[in-house]
Structures are given as structure tokens and as C-alpha cells.
Amino acid sequence: MSKYPKPETETELKSRVIELSGKSLSQLADEIHWPVPENLKHDKGWIGQLIEVHLGASAGNLSEPDFQNLGIELKTIPLNANHKPKETTFVCVVPLLSHIGLSWEDSCVFHKLSRVLWLPIEAAPSIPVAERKVGQGFIWSPSEQEMQELKDDWEEFMELISLGQVETITAHLGEHLQIRPKAANASVVTTGIGQDGLRKQTLPRGFYLRTSFTAQILQSQFN
DNA sequence: TGGTGATCATAC
């Protein structure tokens, strides 16, 4: 889409983010001739993809940062009526087999969260999707303390997985990160390690950031 | 009513 080429510099990206702030989703959708869904029940990724187009993110389902040349990952963050995160944030799929010898610095969580463009968007159910407005986006990296806490969570999870305990992991575990299912439905399977140490088919899972953590990020940015 | 567990669309 030549109308929205990829930003070549961080400065360019930032100025485009400023241009988006305050705009409604129907404005953005109209510009690229996209219909606006009544609700997101069957279009859960619609807002994220709408923003990707407008910011010129390298689209597609590649395992690359959204802005590969800048090393920046784009995450929209839905806000409730109190302007706090409404949902957890998906980070990446949990490695259940090829994690042996994987270090924190080589993990998908480390890479995805090293540099993130957070873009808050109104998501209170009382506001029709078309009327929801884009907030003020900003580029973020974890503080030293946040990075350490994320690493601690990650290492706790990876140890359990190595021990074949993945099916004992619930979303209650983890300070900032949590592990929850990540699949089209409960019948999807991937290969993991069972309690006997042998391969076993199990439900794919993903790492998610708790809303308390993303709330902390927003607060440090706007307060 | 907030969080956990489940689910939806789409490209390849």
C-alpha cells in the first residue's frame, strides 16, 4: 500500500502516531475503504490490523517486528471506561519443545518486549466501535527492574515446562507474565513434554502481559 | 465484575 509506506526513522514513526491520536476508528477505516464491524466478536484483530496499515507496519504473518528496520513492535491496548487496560496483551506463543537450552535473551518474550510502540485505544463497550478514538501512542522499553521481573517469571515458567508440568500451569501464575491457551479452539494440539519426559500432544499456549503490568506502563508514561 | 480459560479471522 503505497499510500502508507513504512516509516524509515523513529522520528517519522512518532509523527505518524501523533497524527493518529484523537482520530476515530471510522475515520481511519473510511480512509482505506474498510467496513467497520458492529462488534469485534468475529474480528478480534481488526483494530490492530487497521492501525498496522495506517502506520505502514510491515504486514504479514512473519515472525518479525512490525517495524523491522526500527526494531519496534506495535501493540494496541484497549482501554475501559476508566482508561485502564481492558484486556491482557498477547506476547508470543510458549515454546513447549524447542525450548531446551533457550536463554532469556534468546526468548520470544525478551525480543518482543525490548521495544514496543503502545497505542491506547478506547474500548469501553458503551462506545460503538466506529466512534472509538485512538489515544496517544508512545515507544517503550522495560526498565531494568521490569526486565528482571519479566525474566524471573519467564524462568519460572520454562522450568515447569522442562519438567513436563505445562498442564499444571494456570493463569494465576506469574507476576507480570501469565500463560493461557492460544488456539482456535480446545481441540488444537501441539507437541510438548509430558510428565514422563516423553513427547505429548497438548494445547498450544501463549505468554500474555497482565493488565496490572500494562497499567503500570501507561501510568509511568502519562503521570 | 474482573480474570481465567476459550475462542475468532486469516495467510501460508
Added chain:
DNA sequence: GTATGATCACCA
């Protein structure tokens, strides 16, 4: 199935 993008829906 795995990757991208996430929100839904129910129950404690």
C-alpha cells in the same frame, strides 16, 4: 499447525 492480530464469555 503456526504465525499474525487480539477479544469473548463465563464463573468464582
